[in-house]
Amino acid sequence: MSTLSEVYRDHPLHLHHIAPLDFSAVRTMPDSHVWRPESSNDFSFGELSSSPVPVIDLGDPNAPELIVQACETWGVFQLVNHGVLLSHIEEVEYEAGRFFALPTRQKLKALRTPCGATGYGVARITPFFSKYMWHEGFTIMGSPADHVRELWPHDHERFCDAMENYQKDMKGLAERLTRLIFDSLKISAEEISWLASTTGSGGSPPPPSTASTALQLNSYPSCPDPNQAMGLAPHTDTSLLTILHQSETNGLQVFKPGLGWVLIPPVAGAFVVNIGDILHILSNARFPNALHRVVVNGSRQRFSVAYFYSPPTDYVVSPLYKGLNSGEDNIIPRYRSVAVKEYIGLKAKNLENALSILRT
């Protein structure tokens, strides 16, 4: 089976000639980065909406129902009391900050290779937009050692340990959430045999989990003209689900039909969990794949860390959710089946039209 980085390497976007702007060197907005000169008219009142994205306590006995409800109405929720050590979150934020604070010529040593998916660079969705984003990223799949060894020859282990510990934590949490959501959708255990079992029965060790995962460090430098910039353009994630930690600066917004762009304010210690394209397909469109974007700030740099969790690359995704009541049985599938790696290829060519290509 191919790994996630191999699959992304098979679908290169030729971003290698695009390096992020040297944000520390600019005092005015280069035209290449100016969005919406016609003013901020799509920052609708949704931002001031009185119905915020739900904040759910994972220790609450009603958490499963609350999560499914949030998945249905928003495709996104915030999660507190999730059991992940605060020190692990802080270490990742600290190391990410240390990386992005390096001088540009240092960061460029970690620049993604021509077809590579990992390392320093612009967002993968960049070629689909005519303007550049006010953003720099660092993509990790497994160990980041090869990218950072050169930057800190005597001291790269701290960075690597923080990223690897955090990925372990995220994997555990993602498995827990996936199991909870699939149980609620009455999707049988055989259908998700790829999910590591925590209740290894009969003394046999649980099967190795082969989920596809990636970690993305995001930095949005402070911007001389935030109203004309875009931190991260509107997109949905390619994952089953994404677990995001944002620093204490506002910026993340989700699009809710009928409401507009709604701010997801940072809540101390919370994760933002959002539904990606793959769970949207698996749920037969019962759960929306949350469309989200990031706006930038005039005085503060913003950071976030996103963990993308998906089934193995050769897993065939199909609408498994058939309705909860017998009357709803045999609901018509809205999408045709698609292997994870095939879907990544469709997205590399078509971005948000990838889903409509699969529509039955």
Ligand SMILES: C=C1C[C@]23C[C@H]1CC[C@H]2[C@@]12CCC[C@@](C)(C(=O)O1)[C@H]2[C@@H]3C(=O)O
């Ligand atoms: C596992 C993933 C998920 C990726 C691609 C690959 C590594 C980097 C991820 C992101 C991170 C930034 C937004 C996004 C839209 C982007 O441009 O790169 C994400 C994308 C996706 O969700 O498709």
Ligand SMILES: O=C(O)CCC(=O)C(=O)O
């Ligand atoms: O920075 C954020 O809050 C969101 C990042 C994001 O959407 C992503 O990495 O896919």
Ligand SMILES: [Fe+2]
């Ligand atoms: Fe995203």
